[in-house]
Amino acid sequence: MLLDQLPNNQRAEIAAIDWSVLPPDEGKRLRALGVDEGAMVSIQHRGIFFGRDPIALSIGRMTVAIRRAHARAITLREPGATA
Amino acid sequence: MTRHQPLIALVGNPNAGKSALFNALTGARQKIANYPGVTVERKSGRFAFADGRPAELIDLPGSYSLDPTSPDEAVTRDVVMGRQTGERQPDALIIVLDSANLDQHLVFALELLALGLPTVIALNMVDLAERDGLTLDAARLAADLGVPVIPTVAVRRRGLTELAEALDAVIVARQVPHAPLGEPDMRARRRRAEHIANAAIVSQTQSRRWTDRADSVLLHPFAGPVILLGLLFIIFQAVFSWATPFADALEAGAAALGDLATATIPDGFFRSMIVDGIIAGVGSVVVFLPQIIILFFFILLMEATGYMARAAFIMDRMMASVGLSGRSFIPLLSSFACAIPGIMATRSISDEKDRLTTILIAPLMTCSARLPVYTVIIAAFIPQITVGPGVGLQGLVLFGLYVFGIIGAMVVALVLRSTVAKGGASGFLMEMPKYQLPRIGDLALGLWQRAALFLRRAGTIIFAVTIGLWLLLTYPQAPEGSGMSQLDYSAAGRIAGVIEPVVAPIGFSRDIALALIPAMAAREVAVSALATTYAIDATDEDEQAQALGERLAGRWSLPTALAFLAWFVFAPQCISTIAVTRRETNGWKWPIFMLVYLFGLAWIAAGITFWTATAFGL
Numbered sequence: 132m133l134l135d136q137l138p139n140n141q142r143a144e145i146a147a148i149d150w151s152v153l154p155p156d157e158g159k160r161l162r163a164l165g166v167d168e169g170a171m172v173s174i175q176h177r178g179i180f181f182g183r184d185p186i187a188l189s190i191g192r193m194t195v196a197i198r199r200a201h202a203r204a205i206t207l208r209e210p211g212a213t214a
Numbered sequence: 215m216t217r218h219q220p221l222i223a224l225v226g227n228p229n230a231g232k233s234a235l236f237n238a239l240t241g242a243r244q245k246i247a248n249y250p251g252v253t254v255e256r257k258s259g260r261f262a263f264a265d266g267r268p269a270e271l272i273d274l275p276g277s278y279s280l281d282p283t284s285p286d287e288a289v290t291r292d293v294v295m296g297r298q299t300g301e302r303q304p305d306a307l308i309i310v311l312d313s314a315n316l317d318q319h320l321v322f323a324l325e326l327l328a329l330g331l332p333t334v335i336a337l338n339m340v341d342l343a344e345r346d347g348l349t350l351d352a353a354r355l356a357a358d359l360g361v362p363v364i365p366t367v368a369v370r371r372r373g374l375t376e377l378a379e380a381l382d383a384v385i386v387a388r389q390v391p392h393a394p395l396g397e398p399d400m401r402a403r404r405r406r407a408e409h410i411a412n413a414a415i416v417s418q419t420q421s422r423r424w425t426d427r428a429d430s431v432l433l434h435p436f437a438g439p440v441i442l443l444g445l446l447f448i449i450f451q452a453v454f455s456w457a458t459p460f461a462d463a464l465e466a467g468a469a470a471l472g473d474l475a476t477a478t479i480p481d482g483f484f485r486s487m488i489v490d491g492i493i494a495g496v497g498s499v500v501v502f503l504p505q506i507i508i509l510f511f512f513i514l515l516m517e518a519t520g521y522m523a524r525a526a527f528i529m530d531r532m533m534a535s536v537g538l539s540g541r542s543f544i545p546l547l548s549s550f551a552c553a554i555p556g557i558m559a560t561r562s563i564s565d566e567k568d569r570l571t572t573i574l575i576a577p578l579m580t581c582s583a584r585l586p587v588y589t590v591i592i593a594a595f596i597p598q599i600t601v602g603p604g605v606g607l608q609g610l611v612l613f614g615l616y617v618f619g620i621i622g623a624m625v626v627a628l629v630l631r632s633t634v635a636k637g638g639a640s641g642f643l644m645e646m647p648k649y650q651l652p653r654i655g656d657l658a659l660g661l662w663q664r665a666a667l668f669l670r671r672a673g674t675i676i677f678a679v680t681i682g683l684w685l686l687l688t689y690p691q692a693p694e695g696s697g698m699s700q701l702d703y704s705a706a707g708r709i710a711g712v713i714e715p716v717v718a719p720i721g722f723s724r725d726i727a728l729a730l731i732p733a734m735a736a737r738e739v740a741v742s743a744l745a746t747t748y749a750i751d752a753t754d755e756d757e758q759a760q761a762l763g764e765r766l767a768g769r770w771s772l773p774t775a776l777a778f779l780a781w782f783v784f785a786p787q788c789i790s791t792i793a794v795t796r797r798e799t800n801g802w803k804w805p806i807f808m809l810v811y812l813f814g815l816a817w818i819a820a821g822i823t824f825w826t827a828t829a830f831g832l
Contacts, residue, residue: 157641160278163279185540195646198641
């Protein structure tokens with residue numbers, strides 16, 4: 132499942148991020164904000180205008196705003212599956 | 215014995231409370247300048263140890279790592295590594311960590327500790343962490359990191375004495391972090407940071423209760439935008455109504471000063487320069503100061519409470535449709551009062567292309583200096599009729615001019631983003647800080663600094679330009695008894711003669727061309743310039759506007775009046791904006807680009823308006 136499809140307020144672990152579709156600087160910034168493989172995340176809020184973009188991601192004790200385009204590059208580990 | 219006073223750098227992640235700590239340690243004794251060649255602020259201040267020995271403290275831009283993704287972060291890296299031109303390597307670092315976000319902030323801290331500089335860690339905002347149910351063991355953290363760790367609450371001035379003592383000790387002993395902390399890889403550092411943070415956490419609850427609760431309302435898909443809209447409404451009310459008495463007082467002050475100068479200085483070149491040039495010219499720009507201060511008050515308040523990031527979040531999608539991000543929203547909104555604070559506020563935009571585009575379209579937002587011009591022309595040419603229930607035609611035209619500016623800005627942004635400011639779709643990636651109550655003193659200090667910046671930045675250039683304009687309007691002097699008006703005879707009058715053929719096709723007469731020249735100081739000056747041209751002698755402003763309206767209605771055709779309005783939607787008739795753009799883009803390239811493209815658009819817009827109106831036989 133992609134992060135983009137995760138229902139609000141449901142925690143999931145990031146399995147993989149397709150860095151190749153992200154501009155290098157944004158990939159770097161995402162990693163610096165802790166959005167990386169193995170991180171536990173949940174979606175707290177979604178914007179209202181047009182495609183409910185951007186999204187507010189809860190990660191650790193932080194909230195990070197990212198766009199859905201970023202969220203579509205992030206694959207989540209299926210619940211129940213082990214690493 | 216020290217050979218110089220120590221240089222101490224405050225460094226840490228954004229939202230760690232670094233600036234509040236900087237204010238707490240230095241008080242109001244701060245100096246703000248730019249690092250050479252970039253528009254990154256260098257904030258420095260004086261700090262004293264317990265025995266009175268002084269030290270210089272610098273507040274470095276908040277960063278996530280030493281691998282920069284913005285000009286701000288590059289400066290932070292260069293300074294701490296001793297590579298920044300004109301800055302020596304700091305003698306010691308104060309790493310500021312947000313207690314409530316320890317695992318995240320330790321990632322950067324580990325990278326900084328590996329530099330091997332004498333370091334003290336300020337475990338900041340411990341009170342907010344406790345409020346959210348988090349208890350930390352500072353001694354354990356100090357043992358794991360090998361440097362002193364001092365719990366602080368910058369906004370309440372807690373822990374400052376201990377911080378100064380610890381700092382003194384590490385500098386005197388040249389005590390550097392002992393543990394081998396060099397982790398070349400960010401992931402390895404992150405694992406280590408989590409490990410250290412977990413060891414230091416005595417007890418915790420899962421989330422940030424207060425912030426999450428507030429966000430569930432303020433970021434609510436429906437309540438969020440409504441609250442933002444309400445807030446914006448209050449800000450605009452404040453900017454336009456609270457500022458009026460102060461602006462009136464400043465105007466009266468300038469007039470009184472002019473009268474005083476007229477009475478005391480003997481007639482001649484010098485008096486005319488002081489009264490008609492400097493006092494009148496600088497006065498016409500300084501009247502905007504109250505509006506700018508009120509606007510900055512709200513911007514600072516939104517920044518300090520953490521709401522700004524939420525406003526950007528709510529507006530991001532809309533801004534994305536023209537290739538910008540939510541971060542451009544507040545600067546553009548500010549530009550409705552005045553483009554100068556708007557352009558100054560673009561510093562918070564990390565993406566350079568985004569920032570440039572925002573600066574270039576900021577003058578298209580209808581600023582308050584356009585209102586006097588619009589009001590006079592609309593009152594004179596647009597009949598006072600209603601076109602619907604409660605909707606007057608005059609108000610509709612005024613509203614249309616605002617919308618015209620916004621649509622123009624959107625189109626220009628789209629074009630710029632695919633041409634001169636070309637770049638990948640700008641991402642919107644930002645940390646949403648937790649909400650907090652700001653300290654009044656910090657707000658006041660920030661307000662004072664921005665006001666001083668406005669006066670200094672705009673002031674010097676306005677001063678020079680005002681004298682230049684005055685010279686153009688005053689010389690050469692019309693021979694006495696010739697019956698020629700001074701304005702006509704002056705150099706400006708002759709320049710108007712040159713401009714006239716250029717603006718004639720869009721329906722502008724020589725009189726209008728002439729009024730446009732002094733209006734370069736500020737758009738509203740067009741009103742008094744027209745009054746001068748049509749020899750209206752009224753001391754009261756309202757009287758002047760009324761008399762001018764009657765005169766204009768008799769002299770201008772409707773197409774000309776409409777073209778004049780369209781012209782002011784686009785024309786960059788504001789030297790101060792150009793000056794601030796030069797400052798903020800570090801060169802003449804973009805201000806000149808701005809001048810050319812805006813005058814070009816103004817000509818085209820006025821032309822289309824004039825030709826269309828004429829074709830329809832208006």
